[in-house]
Structures are given as C-alpha cells and as structure tokens.
Amino acid sequence: MLILAKILLGPLLLLQGRRLRKTALRLPEASGPRSGVEIPASYVSASAATAPLRVLVVGDSSAAGVGVEHQEQALAQPLARQLAARSGRPVAWQLVAQSGVNSLEALDLLTRHEIGPATVLVVALGVNDVTSQMSARRYVANLRRLSERLMAQAGVEHIVFSGLPPMHLLPLAPQPLRWYLGRCARKLDGALRAWIGRDPALRYCSLQWTLPHDMALDRFHPGPGQYAQWAVMCAEIVETGFLRHQPVTESV
Incomplete structure (x- = not known):
C-alpha cells in the first residue's frame, strides 16, 4: 500500500516535503556538556569501591536535545540522574548525537568521536530514516551494525532502542504527507520491535505516548515534559531489565 501511495501521491508528497524543509523552524541542539558523572544523593565515600554504571546515548536531534535549552532538560543527563538515584551508584554518561542523522549516518558519526567504555547503550534513531525513505530492512541492518560495533568497541552489554514517535500526529506536516510519514514510521517501528524480540x-x-501539544516550539521535537518522561521510561527499562541482575562491585 505504501508503494502504491508513493506512486499516486509522489509529486504532492515531494512538494509538501520540500515546502516543509524550507519553512520549518530550526532549533539548536541543547547546550551543555555531553559527558559527565551523576552521583546519587545517598552515595558516600565508603561506597568508593562501587563501580560506576557507564551509559552511552547515541542518536539524532532528539538525542541531542533539540527542543530544550540545556542537556539537563534533554535525554542523556536526566537518564543518568534517574539511574544514579535508582541504583545508588555513580553513573558515567556520554552523548554522541547530531541533528539530521539517520541510522546509516550514525555509523559514520561514531567514527568521528572518541567512545568511552559503556555497559548500557540507549539509541534514538529512526525519524530521519523515515524522512530519507530508508527501508525497514536496511534500518534494522544499520542498527544491528551499530550495536555490534559498540559491543566490540565499548563493551556494551545491554541496549535500549527508542521506537518511532507517532508521526501520523505530527502537527507540522500537512496531509497527506503526515499520513504517509506515519505509515512509514509504523513500518520501521514494527521491524524494530520484531528484531528486538x-x-x-x-x-x-x-x-x-508522545502528544502534539507537549512538543517543542518547532512542533517537531520533544518538549521538556516529553524528554523528562522519556528519561524516566528508559531508566525503568534499564533498571528492571538489566540492573537487577548486574553486580555493583565490578572492576572500573
């Protein structure tokens, strides 16, 4: 059905896409450091033998914090803070993200950064795969390559992939472009979930769960409330899926 829609609506979709890129509000990536250590309030010097949990966040503009002013309001740093509070141990975090990258371009992005060791990887990629018309098969293949590279390079053991947002609700895009992007996003999201399972x-x-009225000023990226909820959800997944089975006195 998507192929047929692309054939029948192709000229209109192309026109609407070009117009959208020209008129869309361009917001900067969030300012602030892209690495650091979050210390839980309960942490004392007697716990110095406790190894920090190391978290790496990789992604596109949403991972980079477009839509908020500072990394303290975005995804990576609040996620680290949540994990520190939940685990009672320091969390060393690193963010590698850039606006506009899709899953293939993210692989090149990794080569241009020094990646520190990490046990947990959180990935936020997919929206630009939709807009660049990446196939579901190639999307998953690129994420698999990214995962395997970071497992080998950084020692990643556990990975959380963020799904695609409900692009069929994207207020910035006119119809039928909004409908088409939504269908493409659901296809990629389904392929992602099937692979993860x-x-x-x-x-x-x-x-x-993201809603249009909570979005940033550009009506495209998450707003502060969405980032906060996203960080909490990722922290819960890491805690319940990984931390409860991981020793806290491993070597640093």
Missing part, C-alpha cells in the same frame, strides 16, 4: 540483550522503549 529475538534478542534478550535488547529492549524497546515506545514513544507512541
């Missing part, structure tokens, strides 16, 4: 080291964080 076959690997116990992978987890899925749904973004289908």
Whole structure:
C-alpha cells in the first residue's frame, strides 16, 4: 500500500516535503556538556569501591536535545540522574548525537568521536530514516551494525532502542504527507520491535505516548515534559531489565 501511495501521491508528497524543509523552524541542539558523572544523593565515600554504571546515548536531534535549552532538560543527563538515584551508584554518561542523522549516518558519526567504555547503550534513531525513505530492512541492518560495533568497541552489554514517535500526529506536516510519514514510521517501528524480540540483550522503549501539544516550539521535537518522561521510561527499562541482575562491585 505504501508503494502504491508513493506512486499516486509522489509529486504532492515531494512538494509538501520540500515546502516543509524550507519553512520549518530550526532549533539548536541543547547546550551543555555531553559527558559527565551523576552521583546519587545517598552515595558516600565508603561506597568508593562501587563501580560506576557507564551509559552511552547515541542518536539524532532528539538525542541531542533539540527542543530544550540545556542537556539537563534533554535525554542523556536526566537518564543518568534517574539511574544514579535508582541504583545508588555513580553513573558515567556520554552523548554522541547530531541533528539530521539517520541510522546509516550514525555509523559514520561514531567514527568521528572518541567512545568511552559503556555497559548500557540507549539509541534514538529512526525519524530521519523515515524522512530519507530508508527501508525497514536496511534500518534494522544499520542498527544491528551499530550495536555490534559498540559491543566490540565499548563493551556494551545491554541496549535500549527508542521506537518511532507517532508521526501520523505530527502537527507540522500537512496531509497527506503526515499520513504517509506515519505509515512509514509504523513500518520501521514494527521491524524494530520484531528484531528486538529475538534478542534478550535488547529492549524497546515506545514513544507512541508522545502528544502534539507537549512538543517543542518547532512542533517537531520533544518538549521538556516529553524528554523528562522519556528519561524516566528508559531508566525503568534499564533498571528492571538489566540492573537487577548486574553486580555493583565490578572492576572500573
């Protein structure tokens, strides 16, 4: 059905897409550090032998915090703070993200950064795969390559993939472009969930709860409330899926 829609609506979709790129409000990535250590309030010097949990966040503009002013309001740092509070141990975090990258371009992005060791990886990629018309098969293949690379390079053991947001509700896009993007997003999201379900080291964080009235000023990226909820959900997935089975005195 998507192929037929693309054939029949192709010229209109192309026109609407070009107009959208020209008129869309361009917001900057969130300012602030892209790495750090979050210390839980309960942490004392006697716990110095406790190894920090190391978290790496990789993604596109949403991972980079477009839509909020500072990384303290975005995804990576609040996620680290949530995990520190839940685990009672320090959390060392690193963010590698850039506006506009899709799953293939994210692989190149990794080569241009020094990646520190990480036990947990959180990935936020997919919206630009929709807009660049990446197939579901290639999307999953790129995420698999990214996962395997970071497992080998950084020692990643557990991965949380954020799903696609409900692009059929995207207020910035006119119809029928909004409908078409929504159908493409659901196809990629379904392929992602199917792949994740076959690997116990992978987890899925749904973004289908996001609502248009909570979005940023550009009506495209998450607003502060959505980022906060996203960080909480990822922290819950990491805690319940991984931390309860991981020793806290491993070597640093």
